[in-house]
Amino acid sequence: MIDVCCAIIVNEAGLVLVTQRSATMSMPLKMEFPGGKMEPGESPEDCLIREIKEELDVEVEIVAAIPASSYHYPTFSILLIPFVCRIVAGEILLKEHAAYAWMEPSDLLNCDWAEADIPVVHEYLNPANHTSIKE
Numbered sequence: 297m298i299d300v301c302c303a304i305i306v307n308e309a310g311l312v313l314v315t316q317r318s319a320t321m322s323m324p325l326k327m328e329f330p331g332g333k334m335e336p337g338e339s340p341e342d343c344l345i346r347e348i349k350e351e352l353d354v355e356v357e358i359v360a361a362i363p364a365s366s367y368h369y370p371t372f373s374i375l376l377i378p379f380v381c382r383i384v385a386g387e388i389l390l391k392e393h394a395a396y397a398w399m400e401p402s403d404l405l406n407c408d409w410a411e412a413d414i415p416v417v418h419e420y421l422n423p424a425n426h427t428s429i430k431e
């Protein structure tokens with residue numbers, strides 16, 4: 297099982313940042329939440345902040361945790377560990393992804409997601425599943 301942290305970044309208007317994997321990545325052009333694999337000895341929170349800086353060149357603050365969900369792809373399994381975040385410094389500059397979009401929460405389920413993300417979107421859409429970390 298690969299531990300992967302991902303960021304559900306929300307802006308002041310309540311829109312959610314969705315990123316598109318590039319044509320050269322695995323699962324090309326699928327939509328995902330930015331993030332990546334935890335390194336040995338790294339906490340999920342530190343992983344998330346590092347990955348978002350590497351991928352989007354912004355600094356985020358974690359607002360809430362969403363339950364992790366596992367997903368079994370044909371050749372590997374991942375545990376997706378999502379956090380709701382907001383940007384506290386910087387402007388988005390895509391370093392790896394093909395594109396990004398700010399979406400209304402009600403439109404999220406219409407995206408062509410990496411399959412592991414679909415349960416995460418459902419968890420996000422139910423606020424009862426959010427564990428607040430910072431107001």
Ligand SMILES: Nc1nc2c([nH]c(=O)n2[C@@H]2O[C@H](COP(=O)(O)OP(=O)(O)OP(=O)(O)O)[C@@H](O)[C@H]2O)c(=O)[nH]1
Nearest residue numbers: 300302321322323328329330331332333374410412413
């Ligand atoms: N960052 C991120 N990765 C996801 C999501 N959903 C999902 O299935 N994944 C998968 O989890 C792994 C994340 O690893 P990564 O982002 O550090 O790795 P990577 O793109 O270099 O992938 P690679 O190891 O296939 O080259 C990838 O296999 C990716 O396809 C998601 O929402 N965000």
